[in-house]
Amino acid sequence: MIRFSPGSRCSLSTVVWSLVGFLLLNHLYSLVNHNGGNGGDVRFRAGDNPVICDLKEVEQENIQIPPPRKRSPRTTKRHSRRATALIDEFLDENSQLRHVFFPGMKAAIGPTKSASNDSSYYHPGRIWLDTDGNPIQAHGGGILYDEKSRTYYWYGEYKDGPTYHAHKKAAARVDIIGVGCYSSKDLWSWKNEGIVLAAEETNEAHDLYKSNVLERPKVIYNEMTGNYVMWMHIDDVNYTKAAVGVAISDHPTGPFGYLYSKRPHGFDSRDMTIFKDDNGEAYLIYSSEVNSELHIGPLTGDYLDVTHVMRKILVGKRREAPAIFKYEGVYYMITSGCSGWAPNKALAHAAKSIMGPWETMGNPCSGGNKVFRLTTYFAQSTFVIPLPGLPGLFIFMADRWNPSDLRDSRYVWLPLIVGGLTDQTLDYNFGFPAWPRVTIYWHKKWRLPYGLSVLK
Ligand SMILES: *[C@@H]1O[C@H](CO)[C@@H](O)[C@H](O)[C@H]1NC(C)=O
Numbered sequence: 001m002i003r004f005s006p007g008s009r010c011s012l013s014t015v016v017w018s019l020v021g022f023l024l025l026n027h028l029y030s031l032v033n034h035n036g037g038n039g040g041d042v043r044f045r046a047g048d049n050p051v052i053c054d055l056k057e058v059e060q061e062n063i064q065i066p067p068p069r070k071r072s073p074r075t076t077k078r079h080s081r082r083a084t085a086l087i088d089e090f091l092d093e094n095s096q097l098r099h100v101f102f103p104g105m106k107a108a109i110g111p112t113k114s115a116s117n118d119s120s121y122y123h124p125g126r127i128w129l130d131t132d133g134n135p136i137q138a139h140g141g142g143i144l145y146d147e148k149s150r151t152y153y154w155y156g157e158y159k160d161g162p163t164y165h166a167h168k169k170a171a172a173r174v175d176i177i178g179v180g181c182y183s184s185k186d187l188w189s190w191k192n193e194g195i196v197l198a199a200e201e202t203n204e205a206h207d208l209y210k211s212n213v214l215e216r217p218k219v220i221y222n223e224m225t226g227n228y229v230m231w232m233h234i235d236d237v238n239y240t241k242a243a244v245g246v247a248i249s250d251h252p253t254g255p256f257g258y259l260y261s262k263r264p265h266g267f268d269s270r271d272m273t274i275f276k277d278d279n280g281e282a283y284l285i286y287s288s289e290v291n292s293e294l295h296i297g298p299l300t301g302d303y304l305d306v307t308h309v310m311r312k313i314l315v316g317k318r319r320e321a322p323a324i325f326k327y328e329g330v331y332y333m334i335t336s337g338c339s340g341w342a343p344n345k346a347l348a349h350a351a352k353s354i355m356g357p358w359e360t361m362g363n364p365c366s367g368g369n370k371v372f373r374l375t376t377y378f379a380q381s382t383f384v385i386p387l388p389g390l391p392g393l394f395i396f397m398a399d400r401w402n403p404s405d406l407r408d409s410r411y412v413w414l415p416l417i418v419g420g421l422t423d424q425t426l427d428y429n430f431g432f433p434a435w436p437r438v439t440i441y442w443h444k445k446w447r448l449p450y451g452l453s454v455l456k
């Protein structure tokens, strides 16, 4: 249970660990800081904020795995038997543990259930209702904060249709319905603004024809043109088109007009996101070379295309589902591995310049249990929401995919905190600063610090 009271303080263990971190960091700095990097200036900002301290509580989960039934024995070198067993339970739609990963409608949260005491609490994995009482349909989504209307908009895949396999070897899919949009002032209570970019029903040659693929829509605002610009992954049923699509609107709630698709810089592009920097410069980041690496490049001034500039990053690392954010001048990215709808381990990355080089740090997930940490809480990254009033605190947005019924995929929103102990870097490289740790804390139930506005 998480409480928020203005005077709440960090637990003793947090203080002790902060102290250990401080000593360790100083020690590391004396070893590696020979280029005067400024990474050390950012270390304890988030941890010092008493409101954020409570969110750093490490909460455990103890799930009893039922005795094994007839199931093909599968052991992998990387995962413990327990991890494999729990992931199998997660992927088995008839598992006795189904309710643990996909709690039923009775446990749903949302403003229409505000008679309970759970108002404004996030419950990762539960069904989340909009202000009309319907489950939110905004998968693989992202958030736009609109300064003009002082409102948050959540865009994502509207997947409220039947799940099927297009052919024997194809992954589970739902036909394109469109991009759903929801609005909110508090990031918890969401009003359905409808489908802002709809599937094409009749023209089979159209990118948005229903049997194609539209994934991971993200929207940013262009100050110069006054347009809201949406970028998305566009593909055919077999994922061979591997392109990005662009759409625009003069209003955050659409309707968006679809412009075109292309292979950015001439390369295949699957999972992707866009990121708008403080200076108005925007970037496209996409998995390429059959998901073996990420590419990053600036968008044109109107955000409607890429330029000729592109860098290959995390080459050979096989990462997808990128989510970028910035804190105190440093760029961070969370990615997942590539394992289809099945969950895997997240990684955090950091860079001084968005164009790289990017350095890989460790798994940011903390709490729950080992399997939770190895599976990103049975979810996959999609976006990180900055909270301007709460420096160092972000919301990590992820999708808990349900491949047997994709419309019933769940949202896992958790506090992401930058600060404290430096992270252990996987690609250790002299000359890089020691990055502050990025941590995504598991909570069964949590809420944003009470009484603090999330609006700018
Ligand atoms: C709400 O909280 C009150 C006081 O803590 C408690 O008595 C009540 O049972 C709670 N209601 C629900 C629906 O959880």
Ligand SMILES: *[C@@H]1O[C@H](CO)[C@@H](O)[C@H](O)[C@H]1NC(C)=O
Pocket (backbone or CB within 6 Å): 167, 236, 237, 238
């Ligand atoms: C997708 O792959 C299947 C099986 O290989 C094939 O039959 C089908 O024609 C392909 N569809 C497209 C649109 O490429």
